[in-house]
Amino acid sequence: MKFNSVKINRRTVIKSIGASLGVAATASLYGCSDSSSVKPAVVTAEKKPLGIIGKDGRRVLPWSNWSGNLKAQPSIRAVPKNEQQLVDLIKNSKQTIRCVGAGHSWTPLVPTEDTLISLARFRGVKKVDSSTMEAEIGAGTLLSQIGEPLWQQGVSLRNMPDIDTQALAGAIATSTHGTGIGYGSLSSDVSKMTIVDAKGEVHNCSATQNSELYNAARNNLGCLGVVTSATLKVEKAYKLEEKSWVMPLEEALENAPELVTKNRNLEFFAFPYADYAVGLSLNEVPITTPDVEEVQQLEGENPLMTLRSLGDYTESFSWLRSFMLNRAISGIEPATRVNKSYRIFGNIRDIRFTEMEYSIPAESGPKCLKEILDTIKKHNIDVIFPIEYRYVKGDDVWLSPFYKRDTCSISCHNFHDRDYKKYFAAVEPIFLKYDGRPHWGKVHTLTAAEFSTKYSMLNEFLKVRKEYDPEGLFLNAHIKQILGVS
Template identity: 50%
Template sequence: MNFDRIPLSRRQLLKSAGLGMLAGSVATNSGCSSQPPAKAPVGIINSAGKRVLPWSNWSGNQNCQPMDRWVPRHEDQLLEAIRSVNHSSVNNSSNTSHSIRCVGSGHSFSGLVPTDQTLLSLARLRGIENVNPETMEADVWAGTRLSQLGKKLWQHDMSMINLSDIDTQAFGGAVATSTHGTGKNLGSISTHMTQMRFANAAGDIVECSASNNSDLFYAGGNNLGALGVLTKARIKTDKAYYLKEHSWMMSEEEGLARAAELRDQHRHYEMFALPHSDYMLGVAIDKIDPADIPAEPPANSGDAYEAFRTLSNVIDYLPFMRSWLVNLGAGGVEPETRYGKSWEIFGNLRDILFNEMEYTVPAEVGPQCLAEILATIKKKNIPVVFPIEARYVKGDDFWLSPFYQRDGFSISCHNFHDKDYKEYFAAIEPIFWKYDGRPHWGKIHTLNAAELAARYERFDDFLKVRQEMDPQGRFLNAHLRHTLGV
């Protein structure tokens, strides 16, 4: 095969990397397994005589066998189910610790979801309603997938203000973990909300906004599913708009030096740094008048799957050639421009499984932190080539948000789902701490309650709201009890 030039597009680079372009092996240390189960069990028969299937998250690093699964058809049925647990607890003292955990699309890599008791899906509570073109607001049910949300709003000549690059998440899960896109003046998806509606542990509805029941509102913008069940929220939107996305490869040195400049020039700007290379991919996205979209938009560059398969095989057998081969492949990435409806450009297909760690550091030290991570990977010869994603996000006022009252620079580090991530993440996590990083609650991290409280100044205030909404800890699991110190 000829490696002189490998024409790749941004999407092919990101997607094809998942074909196994990883050399060597990674030592195993403590923590949850990064290996999916070899064979899923057939489930169990619960006390009601129903077969209950096991659950696994998207990447396979989190698994559980619940005793029951709830998929309520509507909000009233959800409230009845919660009340039934309370009624049962009155008559059975051994049931007072009954756990109910919400699950969306399973895109969290931390232990937020697993429970051996009740797993709750809001998949049937989906769609939008009360669309108001005058105020540009709409009510969104928590089970709505982000990918569907953009399409549904478009039908009303509306668009999300911003979206994450993975849009398979459920809206409720995105709010629970401050899911975000990128943009100097754009916050997380939670910042689009003007009102929220929760079902508390008593099976009652509690509504909140910035001016009504504000403590619940500011705790609820990153609620971890620990305050009850977010059933619906009202969001602000934009008038429907089109986007132009341009991506290009540049040197790592240029990418780091120009990060703030490019951030200021574009509505959205993000970087993908390539470990063990001298390159970085820049991606700039801006609104565009549909009249300015070419009649025949440029075609994407050629298929890179076979090229990356070959590169992967070579690296597996010749790991000492890793840097040379990655640089060779990166040097062949051609600039690419795409046009489309807002939701079409925001969303990226991620069908290559991975596990992820993400921390957000103050925006002003972001490039410096990323540079140290890349240097550490090279110095320690960590066998990873999965691109590192870096994005700017505007600060907000939600108590457990990684962006609480400061603009952030989020750095996302990945490893393929069938490779052990622990040595890699263990080497870079202290770098995040050095730069006052706050972890993404849905991604892998090792911090305990005391360490998290030191990073989130409203941590204790969140715990007070949690106690009010759920005195018995119905909506907690072992992971949350550890990370919240309950």
């Protein structure tokens, strides 16, 4: 076992563990892997199981999500070029429709055997209004394509998740978030949206125009229609300084409530079986501050894979596992980076994983995390993947996990090719005990009955859904199950 000989510096662990909990995320046109070969806006296939040859002789490629836990064989994959094509497609559709963003959800929000639409041709920052500090952006724009164009116009997104490979509409559909108790999810920063409903009618909405649609559409789960653009609140362009450091787990749990108020964006990573956590803070620095960019250099194999080997070798010896993990993690050096905000937020994921995340009332965060770590130890659950611990400001989005409460979000992961079920089955009851609400895009086992007790505005959402899609054009089996719609 060569764990001690592997040099684990802070960047390798933060980028590979904290930050690098993941992959080659840019896989295959972001959820629409065949788009480059799709010349017409629509490719059709005979509807049969795994039927892949379309009427015009082209292949309709199967769809799979980022982690590979979901697969589907749509019979039509469509990549409309403009609003008129999209409207025609919806009006003429003889089967149900689902939209795909970048395919970065673990729950079956996207899978369909009918029509799968990608808005990969609705990309780009369309307009920045510096008097209202808003930016209008195409729905299919990847988050990674937003930062620089905004920067050129002197503004930045207020906050971002820890990767930037999602499509904007996909991220908004599930209230995708970053961290920072003063900052809400991306959905909470949306001030206007444009959406095409099941009749092919185009609607604009905001807090003052079609306000019910606006409240529902900011976390729409892809079941109200097709979102074509969103306007987001922005801030004056800013740079961030990222600091990372190791601290004893007890200290992290005790100081979390204070640390979160002292830093613009704060998160930490807790390691199952270890007594240390890695903290990560982001704070604004003057725009003239020179960039400090560490080169991400992995010496030897990816540290997450090293941890995985360590976990395998020590599976039957949890004391040895703790000892070795503590040695490795406590040796991680503190580090600093400075750069444009969007460059600091977006991390690279080069290990695929499966994730469960729940949002619980902010004040319960430390207790809940401690209980999860204790449960892993007590039941000797085979997981070494770090647990991500973040904060999100409460909002007024009807189906947002942060609806009307400041929250702490806790994310549990396991490698994509490892059994995550035992682990998630052990931690989900803990999340529920703390009144947790699951991330809509991450693994959970809840159905409509549970959601109806968690979301006081669910009925209002369902009314809006019915108004804009009375025939259920935009439903799939999963949506029916979680919303209780038949």
